[in-house]
Amino acid sequence: MSSKRNQTLGEFIIENQDSFQYSSGELSKLINAIRLAAKVVNHEVSKAGLIDILGGVGETNVQGEDQQKLDLFANDKFIQTLKNREIVCGIASEEEDSFISINSNDENHQNKYVVLIDPLDGSSNIDVNVSVGTIFSIYRRVTPIGTPVTMEDFLQPGNKQVAAGYVVYGTSTMLVYTTGDGVNGFTLNPALGTFYLSHPNMMFPENGRIYSVNEGNYVHFHQGVKDYIKYCQMEEGDRPYTSRYIGSLVSDFHRNMIKGGIYMYPKSSVTESGKLRLLYECNPMAFLAEQANGLAIGGKNRIMDIEPTELHQRVPFFCGSRNMVEKLQEFLDKYH
Numbered sequence: 001m002s003s004k005r006n007q008t009l010g011e012f013i014i015e016n017q018d019s020f021q022y023s024s025g026e027l028s029k030l031i032n033a034i035r036l037a038a039k040v041v042n043h044e045v046s047k048a049g050l051i052d053i054l055g056g057v058g059e060t061n062v063q064g065e066d067q068q069k070l071d072l073f074a075n076d077k078f079i080q081t082l083k084n085r086e087i088v089c090g091i092a093s094e095e096e097d098s099f100i101s102i103n104s105n106d107e108n109h110q111n112k113y114v115v116l117i118d119p120l121d122g123s124s125n126i127d128v129n130v131s132v133g134t135i136f137s138i139y140r141r142v143t144p145i146g147t148p149v150t151m152e153d154f155l156q157p158g159n160k161q162v163a164a165g166y167v168v169y170g171t172s173t174m175l176v177y178t179t180g181d182g183v184n185g186f187t188l189n190p191a192l193g194t195f196y197l198s199h200p201n202m203m204f205p206e207n208g209r210i211y212s213v214n215e216g217n218y219v220h221f222h223q224g225v226k227d228y229i230k231y232c233q234m235e236e237g238d239r240p241y242t243s244r245y246i247g248s249l250v251s252d253f254h255r256n257m258i259k260g261g262i263y264m265y266p267k268s269s270v271t272e273s274g275k276l277r278l279l280y281e282c283n284p285m286a287f288l289a290e291q292a293n294g295l296a297i298g299g300k301n302r303i304m305d306i307e308p309t310e311l312h313q314r315v316p317f318f319c320g321s322r323n324m325v326e327k328l329q330e331f332l333d334k335y336h
């Protein structure tokens with residue numbers, strides 16, 4: 001993978017097109033479309049405090065959670081952009097009940113990729129001016145090209161991902177992605193509307209000192225997780241560790257990847273499968289983590305080896321610096 005600081009994302013995509021596993025230009029066009037939609041969503045998110053786009057619209061999404069206007073806006077923008085450019089054969093979104101099939105009966109449209117997307121993750125943070133993000137995951141379809149996509153095309157294990165990434169709408173807006181050859185981060189220059197390569201070859205430090213978990217749920221956690229949290233807080237060696245939890249997966253992950261840390265959303269006595277969605281949140285983050293020398297597990301298992309059974313499936317999720325995840329695993333294993 002060739003990378004030069006200050007390279008634009010557009011230049012980077014073109015320069016590295018040939019190193020993609022399935023090189024045909026289609027994946028490059030797809031990432032370009034995501035880049036474009038991200039800029040439009042970024043523009044809207046940055047105006048959130050100014051215009052009357054905040055607040056619930058009185059609808060709930062398929063998980064029964066309140067939807068906010070910006071969720072819908074981001075969902076529409078990403079779907080529209082991908083549809084209009086006719087570069088994917090199917091899309092599944094956290095905000096949609098089922099997948100969307102695109103041009104599947106038209107012989108002129110021989111697209112082979114499907115996209116799974118969480119258009120605006122952590123959206124409950126918007127009205128308090130805290131960073132949110134978009135998460136995306138790209139697979140090759142498994143059913144024949146030219147036929148309508150089916151559920152099978154979307155229910156693939158994470159280890160089949162061709163690309164994955166996120167956009168963090170933070171103090172700066174960044175697009176971070178992998179095509180299976182390392183992780184690169186691009187920062188948006190808002191004046192020019194251009195993403196520049198600012199974080200080439202991102203890596204989780206092997207040892208981290210930050211743990212990120214919603215400790216308010218501590219009493220509901222299983223014993224292995226409770227013991228690990230106590231371990232993080234113990235005064236010994238480089239511990240106690242620092243606790244940092246934004247409650248916005250993309251931002252928590254992004255910080256931990258740069259500084260070294262572990263993110264945890266365990267199952268509990270009240271949420272048997274945790275909260276996060278395997279296909280829209282955990283798999284893409286797991287792919288990025290592993291590409292950045294980190295680990296992502298759901299308990300005993302590697303996240304990317306889970307065989308999905310439904311689109312909106314939730315799983316426990318632990319992800320971050322290699323040594324921290326391995327230590328957590330030791331605690332989890334004691335109770336299995």
Ligand code: AHM
Pocket residue numbers: 065118120121122123124214247248249250275
């Ligand atoms: P969302 O997809 O409804 O926005 O929920 C996902 C978010 C994650 O970004 C975040 O890490 C988590 O939910 C926080 O959940 P909690 O408030 O239960 O700690």
Ligand code: MG
Pocket residue numbers: 094118120121122281
């Ligand atoms: Mg989400």
